[in-house]
Amino acid sequence: MEDYDYLFKIVLIGNAGVGKTCLVRRFTQGLFPPGQGATIGVDFMIKTVEINGEKVKLQIWDTAGQERFRSITQSYYRSANALILTYDITCEDSFRCLPEWLKEIEQYANNQVVTILVGNKIDLADKREVLRQRAEDFAQAQSMLYLETSAKESDNVEKLFLDLACELIREAKQNKLDNNDTAPMPGEGKTISYLNCCSLN
Amino acid sequence: MHKHLVTLINLSPVLVRLSSNGGLGHHKPQRCDWLRAASCRKNQVFGICSTSLYPVSAVGRTLSRVQQAFTWSYGEEIKPFKPPLNDSEFHSYLNGQGQLTRPEELRLRIYHGGVEPSLRKVPSFLPTERMDYMKKKTREYEQLKREWTARVSHEELEFIRGNVLKDVLRTDRAHPYYAGSEDSPHLTALTDLLTTFAITHPQISYCQGMSDIASPILAVMDNEAHTFICFCGIMKRLEGNFRPDGQLMSIKFQHLKLLVQYSDSEFYSYLVSRGADDLFFCYRWLLLELKREFAFNDALRMLEVTWSSLPPDPPETEVELLGPLLEGDETTSFKDESVVNCLKGDEVQTEKQHRRHMLRPSREEPDMSRIPITEGRGAPTVGSSIEIKAVEYDTSEEIREKSNLQGYCCQKQTSFGEFEYYTAQSEGSLDMEDAEQPQGLMTLELINPRRQSTADSENDPGERTPLIRNCDYGLSPVSSHSVFTSGLPIWKTDSSSSPTSSPANSSWPVVTPDFPAMSTSSSAANGSETPQRTGKKVLNSSSPGISSPTANSVKTSVISPSHTQTRSFLSSPIQSFGGGSSLTGSRFSANNLPSPGNTSPSTKPNTPSSLKTDSTSTKPCSLPPPHEFGKGNPFMLFLCLSILLEHRDHIIKNNMDYNEIAMHFDRLVRRHNLSRVLQRAKTLFADYLQSEVWDSEEGDEVSSDSPTTAAPQSPSLTISARPIYRPLASPPLSPNSTYNLATTIPSPSAEVSLSPVS
Numbered sequence: 001m002e003d004y005d006y007l008f009k010i011v012l013i014g015n016a017g018v019g020k021t022c023l024v025r026r027f028t029q030g031l032f033p034p035g036q037g038a039t040i041g042v043d044f045m046i047k048t049v050e051i052n053g054e055k056v057k058l059q060i061w062d063t064a065g066q067e068r069f070r071s072i073t074q075s076y077y078r079s080a081n082a083l084i085l086t087y088d089i090t091c092e093d094s095f096r097c098l099p100e101w102l103k104e105i106e107q108y109a110n111n112q113v114v115t116i117l118v119g120n121k122i123d124l125a126d127k128r129e130v131l132r133q134r135a136e137d138f139a140q141a142q143s144m145l146y147l148e149t150s151a152k153e154s155d156n157v158e159k160l161f162l163d164l165a166c167e168l169i170r171e172a173k174q175n176k177l178d179n180n181d182t183a184p185m186p187g188e189g190k191t192i193s194y195l196n197c198c199s200l201n
Numbered sequence: 202m203h204k205h206l207v208t209l210i211n212l213s214p215v216l217v218r219l220s221s222n223g224g225l226g227h228h229k230p231q232r233c234d235w236l237r238a239a240s241c242r243k244n245q246v247f248g249i250c251s252t253s254l255y256p257v258s259a260v261g262r263t264l265s266r267v268q269q270a271f272t273w274s275y276g277e278e279i280k281p282f283k284p285p286l287n288d289s290e291f292h293s294y295l296n297g298q299g300q301l302t303r304p305e306e307l308r309l310r311i312y313h314g315g316v317e318p319s320l321r322k323v324p325s326f327l328p329t330e331r332m333d334y335m336k337k338k339t340r341e342y343e344q345l346k347r348e349w350t351a352r353v354s355h356e357e358l359e360f361i362r363g364n365v366l367k368d369v370l371r372t373d374r375a376h377p378y379y380a381g382s383e384d385s386p387h388l389t390a391l392t393d394l395l396t397t398f399a400i401t402h403p404q405i406s407y408c409q410g411m412s413d414i415a416s417p418i419l420a421v422m423d424n425e426a427h428t429f430i431c432f433c434g435i436m437k438r439l440e441g442n443f444r445p446d447g448q449l450m451s452i453k454f455q456h457l458k459l460l461v462q463y464s465d466s467e468f469y470s471y472l473v474s475r476g477a478d479d480l481f482f483c484y485r486w487l488l489l490e491l492k493r494e495f496a497f498n499d500a501l502r503m504l505e506v507t508w509s510s511l512p513p514d515p516p517e518t519e520v521e522l523l524g525p526l527l528e529g530d531e532t533t534s535f536k537d538e539s540v541v542n543c544l545k546g547d548e549v550q551t552e553k554q555h556r557r558h559m560l561r562p563s564r565e566e567p568d569m570s571r572i573p574i575t576e577g578r579g580a581p582t583v584g585s586s587i588e589i590k591a592v593e594y595d596t597s598e599e600i601r602e603k604s605n606l607q608g609y610c611c612q613k614q615t616s617f618g619e620f621e622y623y624t625a626q627s628e629g630s631l632d633m634e635d636a637e638q639p640q641g642l643m644t645l646e647l648i649n650p651r652r653q654s655t656a657d658s659e660n661d662p663g664e665r666t667p668l669i670r671n672c673d674y675g676l677s678p679v680s681s682h683s684v685f686t687s688g689l690p691i692w693k694t695d696s697s698s699s700p701t702s703s704p705a706n707s708s709w710p711v712v713t714p715d716f717p718a719m720s721t722s723s724s725a726a727n728g729s730e731t732p733q734r735t736g737k738k739v740l741n742s743s744s745p746g747i748s749s750p751t752a753n754s755v756k757t758s759v760i761s762p763s764h765t766q767t768r769s770f771l772s773s774p775i776q777s778f779g780g781g782s783s784l785t786g787s788r789f790s791a792n793n794l795p796s797p798g799n800t801s802p803s804t805k806p807n808t809p810s811s812l813k814t815d816s817t818s819t820k821p822c823s824l825p826p827p828h829e830f831g832k833g834n835p836f837m838l839f840l841c842l843s844i845l846l847e848h849r850d851h852i853i854k855n856n857m858d859y860n861e862i863a864m865h866f867d868r869l870v871r872r873h874n875l876s877r878v879l880q881r882a883k884t885l886f887a888d889y890l891q892s893e894v895w896d897s898e899e900g901d902e903v904s905s906d907s908p909t910t911a912a913p914q915s916p917s918l919t920i921s922a923r924p925i926y927r928p929l930a931s932p933p934l935s936p937n938s939t940y941n942l943a944t945t946i947p948s949p950s951a952e953v954s955l956s957p958v959s
């Protein structure tokens with residue numbers, strides 16, 4: 001009855017102040033709202049996009065970056081179809097924390113989650129601290145997609161979410177083929193029960 | 202002008218005594234939070250713990266005064282909003298010396314209309330004593346600020362400051378005070394004071410959201426040092442919100458949930474049906490006490506109104522600007538080698554980071570070797586082993602250390618698993634809660650004797666003594682007791698990693714010899730009756746006698762002198778031996794008796810068999826008492842409730858799901874209608890206070906203690922004509938003994954409804 005073909009949950013994670021909320025607002029509202037308070041807990045946004053004639057509803061969960069809120073944000077990982085792991089290209093620290101975040105993902109996300117690494121704030125090119133090549137190498141080593149964005153200039157923001165949606169559709173279809181409809185599939189608006197990530201490996 | 206401060210500082214408690222979270226101490230100076238921190242009354246010692254020993258008689262007096270205040274203010278109809286208190290009106294509260302003559306009325310006045318902005322600020326001149334104090338504290342602050350690098354490494358300082366700055370630069374920047382250049386001295390001041398706080402309070406450090414709390418204070422005070430002092434005062438009450446174990450937040454969530462459930466069962470059922478009853482979308486509301494939900498100036502008004510309703514909680518002597526040290530820094534806190542050995546190098550590293558509540562970058566370049574593809578999954582197990590190990594080292598000296606450890610463990614688990622250990626029926630551990638330093642479950646188990654009282658009718662007062670000592674750690678009988686009374690809907694737990702419960706369970710026997718008793722009590726919540734609960738069954742069986750003398754005694758005790766007795770008992774475990782078992786027992790029954798089937802207060806109370814109520818089921822309930830409700834700020838819960846009720850029709854009509862509800866409220870950030878929300882909240886709050894619908898451990902206590910207590914209390918029967926119980930709403934009510942007793946009263950029960958005005 002809902003007007004979409006696919007429903008995906010996307011969770012943004014990454015250090016505080018790297019621009020997660022701005023990415024989401026830019027994408028969902030076309031805004032770049034500076035001076036917005038730090039995200040406390042988790043915020044929700046929804047945007048429906050059309051890809052190849054199919055309506056894709058994206059549920060975007062924008063999480064607080066600080067460690068303090070991890071206990072809350074973690075609870076949202078598990079049902080996520082995709083994670084946008086964000087760092088700030090002008091902030092070396094935010095890049096260095098990526099392993100910690102991957103550990104989080106490993107521990108709390110479902111093991112089929114699609115993860116994309118995003119280096120935000122490319123509008124501040126002169127302050128760049130993390131070279132693109134370095135980030136790409138890192139992403140590749142971790143089997144992550146990689147993209148650099150500017151929420152402020154709206155660079156690659158649409159692309160980020162649309163690419164992700166395409167990837168999720170692809171995976172969903174693949175999943176459907178693989179499982180021959182025996183397993184619930186992400187993206188069909190059903191409740192998806194993933195295997196307990198911690199019981200694996 | 203100086204009189205303002207003097208008077209506000211010397212405000213004494215009336216109105217707000219009711220919500221005292223441990224503040225059953227009396228005749229304390231009372232003031233707005235704006236000025237809370239500025240108080241210094243050296244000649245008065247109001248220790249957190251000492252309040253618990255406060256003379257019995259004062260409690261009842263205070264409560265009745267409080268009730269008078271609210272009755273007076275509401276009477277038959279809700280008075281319209283008053284305009285903010287202005288300067289000339291303010292002076293009418295002062296005597297010739299500029300001292301406040303009617304502090305409680307002033308508080309009430311502020312509660313009803315707020316104050317004009319010009320009255321918010323600390324005046325620029327003060328009487329000598331106050332001036333000296335402020336100067337002294339200012340110097341103290343300046344000194345602390347100079348000691349940044351002495352307290353932390355340069356690197357750490359940069360890290361903290363960087364985190365603070367990141368948030369300061371996006372805090373209330375739309376407000377003129379913070380607008381403009383990033384070099385603004387106002388922004389620098391906010392950054393500096395938050396940095397100082399983080400450095401001087403290593404156990405809490407800096408957490409996102411603190412800037413939201415400090416920002417309005419600075420904007421009003423326009424003085425960095427004064428703001429810092431006030432901020433320290435406020436954080437004394439709120440720091441638990443920011444602790445990584447999330448326990449205080451858990452309790453607040455539970456309380457809000459109860460309130461919604463209680464006030465509007467239809468809406469609550471709707472939320473349940475949409476899986477939104479966890480109310481997580483209210484997280485920011487609770488964490489920041491709604492500061493961000495209103496436009497800045499509205500938020501100021503909301504804050505002062507809220508603060509005027511707070512219990513007095515002055516510092517013992519003066520505001521403490523320095524927090525406790527992080528005990529045994531870093532790995533040295535793991536004195537037990539075996540515990541340390543449980544942790545791989547990585548985990549120790551992680552643990553450090555967690556303790557700081559901030560994610561710090563690893564030293565190394567991120568590369569494959571740093572990626573714990575497989576090792577991450579071991580973490581919960583490690584956590585469990587730590588917990589269990591910790592149990593074996595039960596010395597009071599190690600308590601805090603273990604609590605750190607536990608905090609880490611809890612955090613390493615997930616989400617709100619620990620929620621399930623709390624019930625909103627938390628009884629008044631009045632002496633404990635001020636500390637607001639949530640502890641790990643295990644630690645609570647370890648050192649809290651009251652849990653024993655759940656099963657054992659005899660309590661050695663000597664054994665209770667440590668409780669008092671442990672006050673400092675905020676160890677609360679509430680929490681530990683409620684661990685075993687999960688008679689409330691269970692919060693979402695993470696089944697994939699829930700070492701929270703299993704280690705706790707497994708450790709019970711280690712912790713205490715009476716584990717079997719506790720375990721049975723726990724299971725009693727799920728239906729099995731146990732021999733240990735005999736005492737409770739006695740209570741239960743007596744409760745059904747609605748019109749029995751026992752019942753009467755219970756009822757009257759709520760407002761009679763005996764009530765104050767039990768209050769003091771509550772607040773002082775030391776004095777409570779012999780009563781502890783019945784107290785906890787009755788609470789137990791209160792927790793477990795309610796069942797959805799018995800919705801009316803006039804319904805014949807459940808027999809003990811109703812204990813079989815599923816602990817996870819949605820069920821009617823009573824509300825915690827004001828001193829417990831909201832953990833120090835009950836009014837805020839009613840503000841939250843009011844906001845929810847403002848939108849409940851819209852939410853239901855549009856059949857909003859969890860995310861839609863969350864988004865709906867996210868869109869309303871800084872846009873809620875303060876007048877409407879305040880009006881409704883005050884009405885609901887007054888209903889709550891007047892109805893005394895909260896858990897009455899006192900009543901239960903008295904009745905279970907001994908039927909004979911009825912006799913000495915007989916004088917209070919005259920008072921009993923007063924309505925003790927009025928249902929806050931039509932929704933199902935739990936037939937605990939308080940309610941049962943209420944039915945003996947000529948029923949005013951339908952008078953007040955919390956139901957939303959649609």
